[in-house]
Amino acid sequence: MADRVHPTPLLPLSTPPAPPPDNSPDASAETAPLRRPTTTSTTPPPPGASYIVHVPKDQVLRVPPPDRERRYRKLAARPARRRLLRRACCGACCAFFLLLVLAAAFVGGVYLVFRPRAPSFSVASLSIDARGLLLGDASLPVRIDADVRADNGANRKVGVDYRGGGQVTVSYSGVQLATGRWPAFYQAPRNVTVVSMPLTGGENGGVALLTDQQRGSLEAEAAASAVPLTVEARVPVRVRLGKVLRTWTVDVWARCDVTVDKLAGQAAAANKGCTVKVKPLWWWW
Structure with missing residues (x-):
């Protein structure tokens, strides 16, 4: 019965161990667990080797393709225009409300001072x-x-x-x-x-x-x-x-x-x- 293999995390810039050939006498033997190498190999990695690098999602830089760069810029600028429009509308409403309050205060002050009555x-x-x-x-x-x-x-x-x-x-x-x-x-x-x-x-x-x-x-x-x-x-x-x-x-x-x-x-x-x-x-x- 074969033993359970406990995988070890891959180290960056390290070459994974090559599998034994099929005609090797160790193919039918028990599989040995992977061990962390104690010394750093100075030999360059073989061509065609691939590595897995985990990068946080918020640090991924996405660049649109050249054929959609103009559309991307247009869509990216739309939220900014909407924020400007919302700010302009809010400013206009606040100014109008302030004018109404000032006009009401002025009319009330004039009424209290002069107390007009109909002839x-x-x-x-x-x-x-x-x-x-x-x-x-x-x-x-x-x-x-x-x-x-x-x-x-x-x-x-x-x-x-x-x-x-x-x-x-x-x-x-x-x-x-x-x-x-x-x-x-x-x-x-x-x-x-x-x-x-x-x-x-x-x-x-x-x-x-x-x-x-x-x-x-x-x-x-x-x-x-x-x-x-x-x-x-x-x-x-x-x-x-x-x-x-x-x-x-x-x-x-x-x-x-x-x-x-x-x-x-x-x-x-x-x-x-x-x-x-x-x-x-x-x-x-």
Whole structure:
């Protein structure tokens, strides 16, 4: 029975022992274990000898073939471009978020310092010449002289600059009777201004647009000295915060429901309430 062979590790730069020839008498003998040589052989290795060298995987240098070197460089540079793009996107998002935070802080600081409030409006008086409405004569124009009271007393440091191009209309039951222009002026803080403006309805002034039912209701309300009218104004304004800050020009919509006692001469106007709406500046309005 043959003995078990215990292999020994190969030494680098050493020549493995040659196997005995087939006709050797030791071929049928017992196989002797390999022994580590005690002395270093000075004879050169025979040609065609091969060795096994173990190199760590992380130290292996891989060189692409020449035909794929360009593609290899392109693929190798792709992760770097992606990292640059990610960094650029993150930087842009951070900058945008920082700008939003600074803008919110600025707006909050301005609001706390100036405490802006919306001015209030009311109709002081109406001088009406609307005989054509009662007579149903479209040749008689409707003329109204309106006095509107603008109150900016709630603001201590905020002024209102009323720009030109505003429009004021007076209507009854949804039918426009007269229209006019809002004058341009500046209203200082803690100021009350009464604006007088002439309104005209042209040749017919809505007389032809009134139905027979509406004309009958108008005559009954005029006899009872309680004619409901609606005064609407669209005024472009610019807000002044102190002496330096100014906002952009926005449209202010004001609507006042009034009741007059007559449609001819100086009429007494009873205000039922006015509303003011400004959508772009809802945060301070």
